[in-house]
Amino acid sequence: MLIKTSTRFDGSDIAASDITPQPVFERRRQFVLSAGLGVAGLALTPRAFAANAPADEAKLAATPNPKFQVSDTQTSLKDITSYNNFYEFGTDKGDPVENAHTLQTRPWSVSVEGEIHNPKTYGIDEILKLAPLEERTYRLRCVEGWSMVIPWIGFSLSEIIKRAQPTANAKYVQFITLADPKQMPGLSSNILNWPYSEGLRMDEAMNPLTLVTVGLYGQVLPKQDGAPVRIIVPWKYGFKSAKSLVKIRFVEKQPPTSWNQYASSEYGFYSNVNPDVDHPRWSQATERRIGDGSVFSPKRKTLMFNGYGDQVASMYQGMDLRKFY
Ligand SMILES: Nc1nc2c(c(=O)[nH]1)N[C@H]1C(S)=C(S)[C@@H](COP(=O)(O)O)O[C@H]1N2
Numbered sequence: 001m002l003i004k005t006s007t008r009f010d011g012s013d014i015a016a017s018d019i020t021p022q023p024v025f026e027r028r029r030q031f032v033l034s035a036g037l038g039v040a041g042l043a044l045t046p047r048a049f050a051a052n053a054p055a056d057e058a059k060l061a062a063t064p065n066p067k068f069q070v071s072d073t074q075t076s077l078k079d080i081t082s083y084n085n086f087y088e089f090g091t092d093k094g095d096p097v098e099n100a101h102t103l104q105t106r107p108w109s110v111s112v113e114g115e116i117h118n119p120k121t122y123g124i125d126e127i128l129k130l131a132p133l134e135e136r137t138y139r140l141r142c143v144e145g146w147s148m149v150i151p152w153i154g155f156s157l158s159e160i161i162k163r164a165q166p167t168a169n170a171k172y173v174q175f176i177t178l179a180d181p182k183q184m185p186g187l188s189s190n191i192l193n194w195p196y197s198e199g200l201r202m203d204e205a206m207n208p209l210t211l212v213t214v215g216l217y218g219q220v221l222p223k224q225d226g227a228p229v230r231i232i233v234p235w236k237y238g239f240k241s242a243k244s245l246v247k248i249r250f251v252e253k254q255p256p257t258s259w260n261q262y263a264s265s266e267y268g269f270y271s272n273v274n275p276d277v278d279h280p281r282w283s284q285a286t287e288r289r290i291g292d293g294s295v296f297s298p299k300r301k302t303l304m305f306n307g308y309g310d311q312v313a314s315m316y317q318g319m320d321l322r323k324f325y
């Protein structure tokens with residue numbers, strides 16, 4: 001069983017970070033840190049200070065692609081790197097920034113396998129050179145009701161898929177991420193079936209929006225954001241965007257996904273952002289943009305397909321999106 005103070009991504013246990021508006025929580029955390037300094041300064045490792053500072057990662061050059069930009073204000077690097085969901089490093093939003101330093105991002109390889117003519121294992125340096133790196137600013141909407149706007153760096157997953165040459169049997173793509181208990185303390189809890197698994201239908205995987213992501217804000221992907229390579233699927237709830245990817249498998253049948261196995265009535269395979277289909281335990285009509293104004297700022301209306309309807313709605317024509325949630 002999880003300890004009471006942890007935040008499950010489905011909200012079944014509530015932490016201070018969830019019931020308290022973000023700036024208040026941040027201030028309280030700051031206070032706790034400085035209070036700790038006076039009373040027991042020696043107990044505070046340098047890491048305790050690093051936790052609230054923006055990540056300092058190697059620079060990564062990318063060309064902005066004007067086709068993939070949003071006009072919303074970008075979320076600060078500090079928020080993007082200190083408020084995370086990455087259960088392999090703990091279930092609290094602040095756990096990944098504290099714990100992900102143990103993730104070894106080199107050497108790293110991603111195996112591309114299954115129903116394809118051209119199976120291949122890519123080293124991370126091959127992935128970085130596989131296609132021109134683009135900067136694309138996407139909205140990310142977590143199923144919990146918060147969102148961010150993030151300038152990612154990467155290239156369309158279709159670049160890998162066309163090299164893989166899928167067979168006629170390839171109907172879905174499964175994403176499997178690293179599960180190494182030596183590097184990932186969160187694996188000692190069996191809250192999810194590890195390794196974290198996600199999937200897309202073939203047309204969704206081929207959609208130009210689907211991004212193989214290797215960086216953000218002009219730098220390599222910080223560990224807490226899923227280094228060294230992750231998937232971003234901006235029209236779906238954030239949990240579809242699997243971090244620290246090690247395997248891309250082409251399959252005939254809809255693959256199992258970790259969150260669907262955890263609670264199939266709450267987290268469907270499709271999980272398109274949809275303000276009209278509530279989570280069984282909360283509304284999805286609005287969202288809190290992290291870093292938005294003051295704690296009194298009104299929530300924003302959540303957009304159908306997270307605002308990407310023009311680019312994705314046609315894939316779901318004739319589908320009942322209540323049934324295929
Ligand atoms: N491997 C793995 N990938 C994951 C998760 C996770 O726990 N493990 N959490 C998901 C969820 S719920 C969200 S909202 C996003 C958060 O990405 P971010 O922390 O970079 O904003 O990552 C997704 N990818």
Ligand SMILES: [Mo]
Nearest residue numbers: 142143238239
């Ligand atoms: Mo999420």
